[in-house]
Amino acid sequence: MFSALRDKELVKAAAERIAELSRGGTFRIMHVCGTHEWAITHSGIRDLLPGEVKVVAGPGCPVCVTPGNEIDAVAGLSMRGGVTITTFGDLLRVPGNATSLAGAKSRGGRVKVIYSIEDAIRLAREHGGEQYVHFSIGFETTAPMTAVEVVRGLPENMSVFSSHRLIPPAMEFLLQSCANIDGFICPGHVSTIIGAEPYRALAEKYRKPMVISGFEPLDVMMGVMNIVKQRVDGTYDAVNEYRRAVRDSGNRRAQEAMAEAFEARDSFWRGIGMIPKSGMGLRQKFEASDAVGRFGLKIEKEDRMPEGCSCGAVLKGEVGPKDCPLFGKGCTPEHPVGPCMVSSEGTCAIVYKYALPRQ
Secondary structure (H helix, E strand, C coil): CHHHHCCHHHHHHHHHHHHHHHCCCCEEEEECCHHHHHHHHHCCHHHHCCCCEEEEECCCCHHHHCCHHHHHHHHHHHCCCCEEEEECHHHCCCCCCCCCHHHHHHCCCCEEECCCHHHHHHHHHHCCCCEEEEEEEECCCCHHHHHHHHHHCCCCCEEEEEEEECHHHHHHHHHHHCCCCCEEEECHHHHHHHCCHHHHHHHHHHCCCEEECCCCHHHHHHHHHHHHHHHHHCCCCEEECCCCCCCCCCCHHHHHHHHHHEEEEEEEECCCEEEEEEEEEECHHHHHHEHHHHCCCCCCCCCCCCCCCCHHHHHCCCCCHHHCCCECCCECCCCCCCHHHCCCCCHHHHHHHHCCCCC
16 A cells, blocks of 8 residues: 555656646645655655645644743743653753753753653652653644543642644634635644544635645645645535545544543644634643642743744744745754754754755
């Protein structure tokens, strides 16, 4: 199966068909997934598409949209005696407004990189005299794991700082604010959880095609082709092209766990702004597991990008990474200035690694 999805001749044939369909028009398609950006850039998809068809990256990197004020609050908490922060490695070097978790750690803050919330629970149980706070980030793909453990019951000395975000509200926000989006390639991993129904509602409301796509080159090409054809035909629907992994109904058990643990809240997305009902906060019945209340954390209202950084515009698809004056100069994966250059899912980091000529 996968050899066919990577077959160069099939991919070229799909590109030729897209060129035929798009003749006489222009099409601007957005994806909202770091793995899709990796697949598109790594496979040279943009070079195969006709000039009339542009595929731009949106806010598909959860690390990149984590607000700087939340990073500062958690970094400050790590400096308190007897408190250890657990989180994923991608978040460690992301700059907040004033510092990063790595910066706090260098000044004595207690920060541990883990691979899952189960690791954090194990540490909390092993060190019952200390407080552990899991800085929990990610979209619908990772939120169910947090939800399951919260519902099951965390150790008494453990709590969660939830910075989870929901993708469909962000897509709707972009459709409302960016009139020149002709359709979305919907995120494959997120879609395994939420299914196709949330996209159908958006397609109907905004009359824009949505296609759930996998991550192989032919997957992406078929997604682009479907969107272009729908626009040419004047139709709009949510199509599941990734049926080998995504059910239209999604993962019901994961959805139920999230619904029990979290409630949707208006939340700030870094570089984008406040998006209604786009965040996942712990429900009141789990307030004992909420680090914000347990430690009386005060989250600054202001959130800033580093000076000169264009990550906000990159996350909204307004510019590409190479349009940023810092890209590849003051900002590199080794010395990132903005969040999009830190994570392996960040658009700037991907373009820097795979789309720049090497000496």
